[in-house]
Amino acid sequence: MIEARLLTKIFRDTKRGDIRGADQVSFRVEPGTIYGLLGANGAGKTTTLRMIGTLLRPTGGSATVAGFDVVREPDRVRANIGFLAASTALYARLTAREMIAYFGRLNGMDDRSVRARIGVLSEELGMGDFLDRRCEKLSTGMKQKTSIARTLVHDPQVMIFDEPTLGLDVMTARSIVQFVRECRGRGKTVIYSTHVMSEAEKLCDRIGIIHGGAIRAEGTVTELKARTGESDLEESFVRIVAPEARP
Amino acid sequence: MNPGTIGTVYVKELRDTLRDRRTLVSMIVVPTLFMPALIFGMAKIATAIVSKAREEVPRVMLVGGADSPAVRAELEKSGKFAVEPASGDWKQLISDKKVRAAAEIPEGFEKGLGEGSAPAVTLYDYQGELKSGLAVEQLRDFFTGLRDRATAKLLKDRGLPATIARPFEVKQVNVAPPEKVGGNILGGIIPYFIIFLSLVGAMYPALDLSAGEKERGTMETLLCSPAARTDIVLGKFLMVLTASLFAVFSALSSLGATLLLVAASSGTAAKGDPGMLSIDPLGILGVLAMIVPVAVLFSAVLFALALFAKSLKEAQSYVTPLTFMVVVPVAIGILPGIDLNYRLALVPILNISLVCKEMLSGVWHWGYIGLIFGSTALYAGSALALCVKMFRSEGVIFRT
Structure with missing residues (x-):
């Protein structure tokens, strides 16, 4: 489970002053559900997810992941999450197998467990053909599969996806979306950030609309539509984040 | 600190580095060819020019x-x-x-x-x-x-x-052993190249493992793992240090092999005369020992500078002035008439250049050697502590 309580991040900038990357963000994600963080570029999605993933330290508020506090127990938090983002790349000169094994070992797994886990993931994701090929030689789809295997090698309880389909072709993006669904099916706690309305609508059990670093509205897709009186999630989104922008 | 995790990071970085042609060139090829090419190649060219003249x-x-x-x-x-x-x-x-x-x-x-x-x-x-x-x-x-x-x-x-x-003639006879003569001739130039190569050897890996990783997006991937930041930075630092020391080792091995070849080809070895370019092996061991803290210092400083940078290009712009900052004190150390004293023994890089010159010519001032090793180790330790601190700072790692 993920629980964020008034999570705040202020970036100090000598030229621009204090910038609130996240402003009192609160939400709760139960196991076996997908929580969507929907927002435009710069809305605060990545900052929020990086705080939950312990890559950034919150300025205020708190969060727990699988029962561990992100500030006091960051190593334990990271041991329980799989973090996949458009910005999390692969080591070009390692093979797919070496990449997965490296992260297995960083997660404290022994060689035998790593080998066994790679066998399972390779089978599940259909990686047999390219497991021993260097990442720099892989196609985009193969790279995505390798990244997924990397996030799953230690079988985490919580999955964090930060715009994972950004820049991907339709087929690769579909396979990612399918994988996210499978994570829910396996009872994992999933948080998924995106600015693509259709993805959010198809995938998420609950959605938090984030804008200017703060959660502006939260609920199921149906609840959000009902709240704004719109039949389309995109229209609901616009109405929530910029009501003055509507014709 | 977890030695297992440090080892895991180190082994991965070593494997990654050994597959990178650019690093191999700076770590092995340049040092191996550089020393003999420069010392003997230049000497041969100079001799040829003078003979022709x-x-x-x-x-x-x-x-x-x-x-x-x-x-x-x-x-x-x-x-x-x-x-x-x-x-x-x-x-x-x-x-x-x-x-x-x-x-x-x-x-x-x-x-x-x-x-x-x-x-x-x-x-x-x-x-x-x-x-x-x-x-x-x-x-x-x-x-x-x-x-x-x-x-x-x-x-x-x-x-x-x-x-x-002309009531009398004046004769001059050398009483110094050949290796000391060799040490005096090469004593200035060898530390110059060794110190420079330890910097060059560390340079590319330091950039690649920090700013390069940020640029390629693998740094964030790595930071998502439960490995402690200190373990990650130490594993990476050890790889940079390995590259630096390997560059020095390659250069010295290559120099040694070249000296043996020169001695063999000129027949001096067979006559029991090691020739004027022979060097006291103890002096070489001394240089190797003194170069370790310097390599740690260079590796840590380069890593810290590159870590601060957002991209490889930015890192290169930080590192280039460092090259000049290293070359100048080393070059001053070569100049005749500059001798070690307790004040100079605390000046980083220059102190190493001077003490290596002395050791290669058979002079062992243990007080200075201890002071220089200790002070350089202290500078190196401080630079490494700075690296660890920077790596733990999100302002540095996620600098935009």
């Missing part, structure tokens, strides 16, 4: 000396000079390198020579120009020989022995 019969000009035909005839007859016809612009001809040197023979020179009261001959050359220098050296030899013969004749005519003008 010596073989050339220099074009010289005699200015004046119309009343000294015998001197002119002797100079032409010597076969060592191509005497050009006198010309009014002889100084310009020397500057234009059309004539290598000139000798101005004053009026009444030949007459005065026979009486033991000849006026001074003036030699003209283009200072700093090799062929002109050789030409004027030969002219000086010619006129010195002429003077000696004239002196001997004057003494003989007066019934005095020739030795009266």
